Amino acid sequence: MIGKIMATAVAAGAIGTVVFTLKDKSKRDKVKNKFRKNQRSNAIEIDKNAGHPDPYDINDNTMVSEGALYAVQRYNEEVDETNSDKKISYYN
Numbered sequence: 001m002i003g004k005i006m007a008t009a010v011a012a013g014a015i016g017t018v019v020f021t022l023k024d025k026s027k028r029d030k031v032k033n034k035f036r037k038n039q040r041s042n043a044i045e046i047d048k049n050a051g052h053p054d055p056y057d058i059n060d061n062t063m064v065s066e067g068a069l070y071a072v073q074r075y076n077e078e079v080d081e082t083n084s085d086k087k088i089s090y091y092n
């Protein structure tokens with residue numbers, strides 16, 4: 001019961017603060033500008049080569065091929081482990 005009253009009081013206080021802050025146009029513009037500036041600063045810069053690798057960039061191609069092989073090697077290790085536990089014998 002007290003928790004609900006406390007949550008309501010906190011929500012009412014937060015709403016009151018927002019209304020008080022945003023009722024003046026100059027304060028509202030300041031908040032908008034800060035929000036927009038924060039959005040621009042959080043933007044992720046994408047590498048110009050992302051998605052379109054250069055076939056002559058040896059270092060990048062090596063990294064990609066090693067990354068692709070990792071999953072295959074991991075799968076082969078898992079399969080080998082499960083097969084070694086079964087001890088399949090073809091000469092009974």
